[in-house]
Amino acid sequence: MKTQLHRWLEQHREAGIELLQQMVRLPSTQGNEQSVQLLVAEQLRELGMVVEVWEPDGEALGTHPYFYSPRTQFAGSPNVVGVCQGTGGGRSLLLNGHVDVVPAGSLAQWERDPFSGAVVDGKLYGRGATDMKGGNAALLLALQAVQGIGLKLRGDVIFQSVIEEESGGAGTLAAILQGYKADAALIPEPTNLRIFPKQQGSMWFRIEVKGRSAHGGTRYEGVSAIEKSMIVLSHLQELEAQRNLRVTDPLYAGNPIPIPINIGVIEGGSWPSSVPDVVKLEGRMGVAPEEKLDDAKGEMQKWLALLPGKDPWFASYPPELTWFGARWVPGSVDASHPFMAVLMAQYREVSGQEPVIEASPWGTDGGLLTVLADTPCIVFGPGVTQVAHYPNEYIVLDDVFQVAEIIALTLLHWCGWDRMEA
Amino acid sequence: MKTQLHRWLEQHREAGIELLQQMVRLPSTQGNEQSVQLLVAEQLRELGMVVEVWEPDGEALGTHPYFYSPRTQFAGSPNVVGVCQGTGGGRSLLLNGHVDVVPAGSLAQWERDPFSGAVVDGKLYGRGATDMKGGNAALLLALQAVQGIGLKLRGDVIFQSVIEEESGGAGTLAAILQGYKADAALIPEPTNLRIFPKQQGSMWFRIEVKGRSAHGGTRYEGVSAIEKSMIVLSHLQELEAQRNLRVTDPLYAGNPIPIPINIGVIEGGSWPSSVPDVVKLEGRMGVAPEEKLDDAKGEMQKWLALLPGKDPWFASYPPELTWFGARWVPGSVDASHPFMAVLMAQYREVSGQEPVIEASPWGTDGGLLTVLADTPCIVFGPGVTQVAHYPNEYIVLDDVFQVAEIIALTLLHWCGWDRMEA
Known part of the structure; x- marks a missing residue:
């Protein structure tokens, strides 16, 4: 069966590359996902799936506690879900991949058209090649290969091609609220073929640190919000250290900072010769796989409340913490979950190596x-995050096909199969 | 003579207030100085002065090492200089005041029209009232009073009404290059009637601190320019401490930071969940009265070159220092200079108190x-810097008239006088 799948994928390699090229050449940045979604929907119909295509209702979604998106209008941005009912008696599997890609950014940094889909030295180039159309193509190829060698799955397969992952997951949220669920799910984000049963969550925050303005020549008459923000920054470093000391999960072994607190933006003051009266810090707080977002928020809030112990200024002028923008819910699947065993076995079977099991950063x-x-x-998917969101993003095509083979075998072993009648 | 001057100023108080109101009501922000300059020129002509009104030649000025202005076109922004030739045998005095005012800023923070000139409870309100039209009015009143009580000065008086002080001194530079000089000079900036024989200089600088970008979830793969800038900031605090330890001038007694290094602006990163690869710091370096600008620049540059000793990162990625924007040349007059003695004596005479001698911050x-x-x-002048550049700027009118009286007496005692022929 492995041999048959492998041969089928080799025989359909050109078509598979063309499919991925087609997907990459449709620049599905936020608001422009329709073309690629219609392409995916067509692929799912060709697989005999019952396909639902719908534009999420932003009004209804907007009230959900897990909703985040900078927009509430999704006209022209459909979600696509295909369902293949199994022959019965098998376990169901949900396959999920997002089609939205981040913007190309500065064109000057790209060596070719960001949406070229060019194939050079076994790599396919273009925005979204790694994050994550390469993974999506692997899913489609896996389903095609199973069908191609004449097998039918016993369990249901649900294929979710979603929007909005890059902006906080409103596409998958909409698909969940539509009622789709299964006995297990697989997302082929670029893990470089490592298996991530746990995923770090994250939330964005803003902290406003206050000072008091004065002329720079008599700066001692004011209070520099920049100096105060230095205290806040080192205070946050301590919180990061404390939180990471608690992470004992062996999946994070070797990771120097499993759940980082990253300060990404600092902005304060407006005039070189004035004492700045406010500094804005913006960052991303990593949330452990088993942690609740609200617990992490609470810990940060309580920690900032300790600042007056470091500097009495903060008793009168406490920094203001707000949570804004994107956040991603963490996820954790126990290593003993039967789907893990199935996926790991197929990885060994195809690659001949022991899988690397980690928690995603x-x-x-x-x-x-x-x-x-x-x-x-x-x-679990092909591609390396080092090129995601960067100029000259690419994916190694061999990895796409290897992942397709592993997923095809996983589908068979998880869902069970019957031979098609001739 | 003091009594006569005092009486004259009391009798002409209303006219003096109206003159200051007229000046404040002309909103002479950068580029809009013409109206107030023509008013001043008219006042100087009425005093019998020979008046020169000219728009500085930005092209010629621009090549001067002491030139700084964000513009090189001064059409509509004339300088005004009036010269009153003395009867002979006396010392000359140069009086200098700037007519440019900083912008009103947010109108919401003003209790009334920023250029109202309204008089309430002995205070005259409006942008520029303190910085420094109140001082300019005091100069004009002093000259009027001397003439009013029938005296003629032996030494020459040069009255410079200049543009561009707020932007780096191009107006005074232009007047100097026109050839005007004297045995001593007085500028009635708002010292709150303290006498400043020394003035701090200052320069603006920018430091770019470098990091290396990475995703916030794997921030250990990058180098945070924000964290590196914290090291740079504390390194600069040490430089400030060292430089101020060297300041032993008793005129700075009681000043906690005679020559501050103020960081006014910080800006870095653009995305909460990315590691920021560059942080920009902008600040103002105070320069001691006897220090040369270039020496201070060199010290800062050398100090930053020590950063690799604190963190080897800086050996590969040294912060970039640039000097930009405004700078003001420091000034120092010896306490034993005879003009000091004359001014101090008149202060004592009018106020009945010992003058406070300091160095300006x-x-x-x-x-x-x-x-x-x-x-x-x-x-030496009326007004307090705490209201300069702020909403609801005002000046206490009694201070304007007291300074006018002190300057009138100073003119007489410095330049010498003769009684006018009837």
Whole structure:
């Protein structure tokens, strides 16, 4: 069966590359996902799936506690879900991949058109090649290969092609609220073929640190918000250290900072010769796989309340903490979950190597599936994050096909199969 | 004579207030100085002065090492200089005041029209009332009073009404290059009637601190420019401490930071969940009265070169230092200078109190006069800096008239006098 799948994928390699090229050449940045979604929907119909295509209702979604998106209008941005009912008696599997890609950024940094889909030295180039159209193509190829060698799955397969992952997961949330769930889920985000049963969550925060303005020549008459923000920054470093000391999960072994607190933006003052009266810090707080977002928020808030112990200024002028923008729900699937065993076995079978099991250092839509849809989700896919979101993003095509083979075998072993009647 | 001057100023109080109101009501922000300059020129002509009104030649000025302005076109922004030739045998005095005012800023913070000139409870309100039209009015009143009581000065008086002080002194520089100089100079910037024989200089700088970008979830793969900037900031605090330890001038007694290094602006990163790869710091370096600008620049540059000793990162990625924008030349007049004695005596005579002698915590055009025009300049005037550049700027009118009286007496005692022929 492995041999048959492998041969089928080799024989359909050109078509598979063309499919991925087609997907990458459709620049599906936020608001522009329709073309690629219609392409995916067509692929799902060709697989005989019952396909639902719908534009999420932003008004209704907007009231959900897990909703985040900078927009509430999704006209022209459809979600696509295909369902293949099994022949019965097997376990169901949910496959999920997002089609939205981050903007190309500065064109000057790209060596070719960001949406070229060019194939050079076994790599396919373009925004979204790694994050995550390469993974999506692997899913489609896996389903095609299973069908191609004449097998039918016993369990249901649900294929979710979603929007909005890059902006906080509103696409997957909408699909969950549509009622889709399964016995397990797989998202082929770029893990470089490592298996991530756990995913870090994250939330964005803003802290406003206050000072008091004065002329720079008599700066001692004021209070520099920049100096005060230095205290806040080192205070946050201590919180990060404390939180990471608590992370004993062996999946994080070797990771120097499993759940980082990253300060990404600092901005304060407006005039070189004035004492700045406010500094804004913006950052991302990593949330442990088993942690609740609200607990992490509470810990940060309580920690900032300790600042007056470091500097009495903060008793009168406490920094203001707000949570804003994107956040990703963490996810955790137990290593003993039967889907893990199936996936690991197929990885060994195809690669001949022992799989690397880790916890992801970033959030995916997997947290929503695991926590909200009661569908334990594992992340495993081709591509390396080092090129995601960067100029000259690419994916190694061999990895796409190897992942397709592993997923095809996983589908067969998880869902069970019957031979098609001739 | 003091009694006569005092009586004259009391009798002409209403006219004096109206003159200051007229000046404040002309909103002479940068580029809009013409109306108030023509008013001043008219006042000088009425005093019998020979008046020169000219728009500085930005092209020619621009090549001067002491030139700084964000513009090189001064059409509509004339300088005004009036000269009153003395009867002979006396010392000359240069009086200098700037007419440019900083913008009103947010109108919401003003209780009334920023250019109202309204008089309430002995205070005259409006942008520029303190900085420094109140001082300019005091100069004009002093000259009027001397003439009013029938006296003629033996030494020459040069009255400079200049533009561009707020932007780096191009107006005074232009007047100096026109050839005006004298045995001493006085600038009535708002010292709150303290006498400043020395003035701090200052320069603006920018430091770019470098990091290396990475995703916030794996922030250990990057180098945070924000964390590196914390090291740079504390390194600069040490430099400030070292420089101020060297300041032993008793005129700075009681000043906690005679020559501050103020960081006014910090800006870095653009995305909460990315590691920021660059942080920009902008600040103002105070320069001691006897220090040379270039020496201070060199010290800062050398100090930053020590950073690799604190963190080897800086050996590969040294912060970039640039000097930009405004700078003010420091000035220093020896306490034993005879003009000091004359001014101090008149202060005692009018106020009945011992004068407070200090060094200014900010730059004025006095440094240019002292250093470049060889005209030792002392700063002494009405008004408090706490309201300068702020909403609801005002000046206490009694202070304007007291300073006018002190300056009138100073003119008489410095320049010498003769009684006018009837």
